[in-house]
Amino acid sequence: MTEQVVYAYAVARDSPELAEALSGLEGVARSPVHLVRGGQGGELVAAVSPVDAADFGEVPLRRHLEDLTWLEAVARAHHGVIEALTERTTVLPLRLATVYLDDDRVHAMLDRRGDVFADRLARLAAHVEWGVKLYVEPPAEEPPSAVPASDDAGPGRSYLRRRRAERHARDDVYRTARSAAESVAEAARRYAVEHARHRVQQGELARGPGENVTNDAYLVPLERGEEFRAEVRRAVEGMSGIRVEVTGPWAPYSFAAPVETHDEGREGAPAPGEPPDAPGGVPGERPAHRGTQRAAP
Numbered sequence: 001m002t003e004q005v006v007y008a009y010a011v012a013r014d015s016p017e018l019a020e021a022l023s024g025l026e027g028v029a030r031s032p033v034h035l036v037r038g039g040q041g042g043e044l045v046a047a048v049s050p051v052d053a054a055d056f057g058e059v060p061l062r063r064h065l066e067d068l069t070w071l072e073a074v075a076r077a078h079h080g081v082i083e084a085l086t087e088r089t090t091v092l093p094l095r096l097a098t099v100y101l102d103d104d105r106v107h108a109m110l111d112r113r114g115d116v117f118a119d120r121l122a123r124l125a126a127h128v129e130w131g132v133k134l135y136v137e138p139p140a141e142e143p144p145s146a147v148p149a150s151d152d153a154g155p156g157r158s159y160l161r162r163r164r165a166e167r168h169a170r171d172d173v174y175r176t177a178r179s180a181a182e183s184v185a186e187a188a189r190r191y192a193v194e195h196a197r198h199r200v201q202q203g204e205l206a207r208g209p210g211e212n213v214t215n216d217a218y219l220v221p222l223e224r225g226e227e228f229r230a231e232v233r234r235a236v237e238g239m240s241g242i243r244v245e246v247t248g249p250w251a252p253y254s255f256a257a258p259v260e261t262h263d264e265g266r267e268g269a270p271a272p273g274e275p276p277d278a279p280g281g282v283p284g285e286r287p288a289h290r291g292t293q294r295a296a297p
Contacts, residue, residue: 003053038110092256128249135210183235191228192218196254217254
């Protein structure tokens with residue numbers, strides 16, 4: 001028989017609706033999801049599912065985290081379970097690839113961290129997360145042939161003039177980007193109760209045109225989400241070379257309390273951290289911020 005471990009998705013307050021929400025739901029590796037109860041009085045639950053130790057044991061997991069295709073599939077399944085729970089209640093998403101040896105260890109974690117989870121769930125009730133990314137699109141550099149030399153300047157002087165003009169144009173765009181970031185932050189603060197700043201997305205994690213210059217998350221009251229979105233978008237209207245991307249609402253990935261301290265668990269390799277809000281996206285950074293963890297035996 002294949003050895004199995006337990007993959008944990010999120011923590012929530014127990015209610016009859018949660019079991020119904022998870023009925024028939026498949027999580028990571030198409031494994032059925034169930035609830036483990038714990039905390040004082042058993043008022044908390046963790047959504048978990050059994051997975052093969054051959055893929056999610058400490059050593060193979062570290063290897064898999066280098067494979068973005070594998071990681072994306074896990075991230076989407078992880079997010080799907082959290083979204084199913086979020087439709088019914090407030091949840092604390094756990095880090096991507098949080099793995100325990102068995103249900104008893106999950107139960108013990110809920111008992112040990114129950115007060116922290118209960119306080120955070122109360123804080124997050126009726127709030128959702130919105131992601132805000134700001135992109136700058138610098139002007140394209142023209143090839144040398146596109147800028148003819150002037151009558152009184154040789155090729156070398158014309159080249160230097162062209163390069164200075166390009167540098168000044170880029171500087172202007174980045175100054176506009178700083179102004180846009182300030183305007184977006186000011187607009188967001190009118191609605192958000194908490195703010196998390198994440199690393200900008202680069203390389204394979206970057207999506208769409210332009211350079212990502214800010215990557216933030218905001219915790220916003222549920223009923224004010226559309227106002228938040230509209231106000232943030234208005235903050236950059238008329239700014240040339242600037243694009244803002246607002247995504248959500250999400251479960252509060254960026255605002256969940258840590259699951260374990262360093263003396264209780266072992267940190268694995270960090271995963272990229274945000275909700276998978278578009279093809280190719282994976283949770284894990286927001287996620288800042290969120291690394292991957294395997295619970296200690």
